[in-house]
Amino acid sequence: MPELPEVETYVRELRPRLAGKRVTAGHVYWPRIIAQPEPALFLERIQGRRFDTFRRRGKYMLLGLDSGDSLIVHLRMTGAVRIHPASIAADKHTHLVLDLDSGERFHYRDPRKFGRIWLTADTAPVLHKLGPEPLGPDFTPAGFGQRLSGRRASIKALLLDQTILAGVGNIYADEALFLARIDPRRPGGELSAAEVDALHGAVRAVLQAGIEQRGSSLQDYAPPGGEKGSFQEKHQVFRRTGQPCFHCGAPIQRTVLAQRSTHFCPACQK
C-alpha cells in the first residue's frame, strides 16, 4: 500500500531510470487503468515524448513530459512501475507498457487493477481536492485544527481523508496516532489544541522517518530500484495485533474504523 513515503521513494528512484528517455511506442492491455484520455489518444499523445520532470503530490506521481503533458500515476494498493530491459515480457498483471528509446520498457503492473494513470497538461482537475502536503509549509497546526473542528468522524478516518491532508494512508495514520498517544476512535473535532499540535508533529515525524527508510515493504512491495524499504521494521503498532506495545507492554489491539484495519495500544493511546 504505497503512501507518501513509498511514493516519494518511487519518484526518487524513477528519476535516474527515466529522465531524458523517450517513448517510442506503447500498449494498453487493461483500458480501465487509463483514466484520461481514452487509451488510443493516450498512446498517440505519449508517443515521441521525453520524460523530463519528476514530482510527487500526496500519493500521486507526476512524471512530466517535454510536450507539457504530465503522466500522473496513482498506484493505489498493488500498482508497481518497473523499467525493464526489452527482454522481460509483460505478464498477465501488466496493464501498460511503454517502449523507450533506451531499449528498455516502462511496465505498469497491478494485480488488483485499482491504480489509475492520467495523461494531461492540466493536473489541477486530478489534484485540486487534495489537502496540504504534510511535509510542506502549508501544513500547520492551526490549519489542521481548523479542518478537524466540528468533525464527528474518528480521527483515524479523518487522517485518511486526502482533502484534509494529502498522502497519509493506513500505515502512517496508525503510526502517527500512536506516536501522538491519541486513541484512533476519538472524534476528530474533540481533540484539544495540544493534541492537534502533537498529531501534526507526529504525522510529520513518521512520514519523514518513512522516507528515510525508503518506505515500508509489506508483502512483496518494493520501489522501482528493487531494493525493499525498511520502515516496516520500525512499526510500533501496524499489523502488530496481540504483540506487546514497545512502550508499555500491553497487547496491541485491532479494530475497524472507516472500513480500515486500525491498530493501537489501548493503554498508551487515550
Add this chain to the structure above:
DNA sequence: ATAAGGCCCTGACCGC
C-alpha cells in the same frame, strides 16, 4: 456539508 456504505479487483488464506 458530513458520514457511512458499496464498489472495483484478485491473491492469500481458511475450513472442509
Add this chain to the structure above:
DNA sequence: TGCGGTCAGGGCCTTA
C-alpha cells in the same frame, strides 16, 4: 488436492 467463501483496502460514487 480442490473448492467455495472471506478478507484487504484507496479513492470515488451513491445514499441518507
